[in-house]
Amino acid sequence: MHVISVPQAFNEEELYVDLRPTLGCPLFLKCEGFNFAGSVKLKAATEMVESAEREGILTPGSTLVESSSGNLGVALSVIAASKGYRFVCVTDSRCNLATRLMMEALGSEVHVITGHEDNGSFLTARLDYVRRLCARDPRYVWLSQYTNPANWRAHYNRTAPAIARAFPNLDVLFVGTGTTGTLMGCARWFSRWHRPVTVVAVDSVGSVTFGGAPGRRMIPGLGMSVRPPLLDESFVDEAVCVEEKDTIRTCRLLARRGFLFGGSTGTVVGGATQWLARHDTAGLTAVAIAPDLGERYLDTIYQTNWVEGLFGEDTGLQLLGPDPLDAP
CATH class of the missing domain: 3.40.50.1100 (Rossmann fold)
Incomplete structure (x- = not known):
């Protein structure tokens, strides 16, 4: 039980x-x-958030921001809602509609990037947007799942x-x-x-x-x-x-x-x-x-x-x- x-x-x-x-x-x-996020990404999201809290990087009043094609965004939405953080997910047009709606239902803000590189990649544009958010407001905390x-x-x-x-x-x-x-x-x-x-x-x-x-x-x-x-x-x-x-x-x-x-x-x-x-x-x-x-x-x-x-x-x-x- x-x-x-x-x-x-x-x-x-x-x-x-x-x-x-x-x-x-x-x-x-x-x-x-x-699990309540519906994917393996709940494990990584939990570990990254808890590590940032232990290290004092993530504190009450912080806003989580992350680039995600979908599943990590949902996982972070679940944790942010549970812990009372604001969360902004930066994704792109490949992200499934159901995934976007799930994040929004959990109280997250979803920003969809439309511009991409010649090879069809949206990643660089997504990361650039995340960096601009963090540079503009020190309350934004980027967990950077990639690094x-x-x-x-x-x-x-x-x-x-x-x-x-x-x-x-x-x-x-x-x-x-x-x-x-x-x-x-x-x-x-x-x-x-x-x-x-x-x-x-x-x-x-x-x-x-x-x-x-x-x-x-x-x-x-x-x-x-x-x-x-x-x-x-x-x-x-x-x-x-x-x-x-x-x-x-x-x-x-x-x-x-x-x-x-x-x-x-x-x-x-x-x-x-x-x-x-x-x-x-x-x-x-x-x-x-x-x-x-x-x-x-x-x-x-x-x-x-x-x-x-x-x-x-x-x-x-x-x-x-x-x-x-x-x-x-």
Whole structure:
């Protein structure tokens, strides 16, 4: 029985989905979306806010400000409402409408950036706006999820140990990469474990995190238009990049089994499936981290008009592909 007085006090750590019946490969999915922010970002948000409070950076009367494509913005909105801080989220047009409405319902102010770079990135414009706010008013406190070590410490202290307790014979861990906070926290922790674990980073095509060419990315969450300052590739064994079509296909396939996950989860599972298809999986214990749930993507990933607008009318529900259970 859980009894809490603040929303950030609850996060389901022990829920996993066995995806073998759906995907035909050995993969357990750690579901991080069952908390009051609906994503894994509640952990990082909590750690960053509490660290800033301990250090005296964040005090009563401070205004939190952060650049976010969505999930961290919701997490900080939850915490700001709980603790009585004002919060300004600087996002861009890719942020789902449901996500923006959630932040506003929680009392946050949402500023949507419209200008972007030639490669389609909004990040530089978002960060410039945050810097201008902080320069104009000393009450603004920027936690800077992109550079804040509390981001990865949250997962070093909580996420990785939880996985190790559940899977003492873990062989492979798949982690999505945005700011790389989840990746770095888990990879650092498992680098010191009693047995070797292959850490596979899963990124989006169009992201430059692992040296890929910059390109259009329409699904918020994973990927970066600049190299993440938190990333230390010495802790990462491999990286897999996933096309957005495959993200959508994976999300819709999982939905056909009753599991409505978000875009970041679809990318991670898609990347894990690709990796597992290329390797001998006999006796392999593999876990992927599912960062989010799917309700915020009902008007994008799960909306046929949105998908056809991006990829053409010939895609539509064909993106589901064949049902693996129908295979001979």
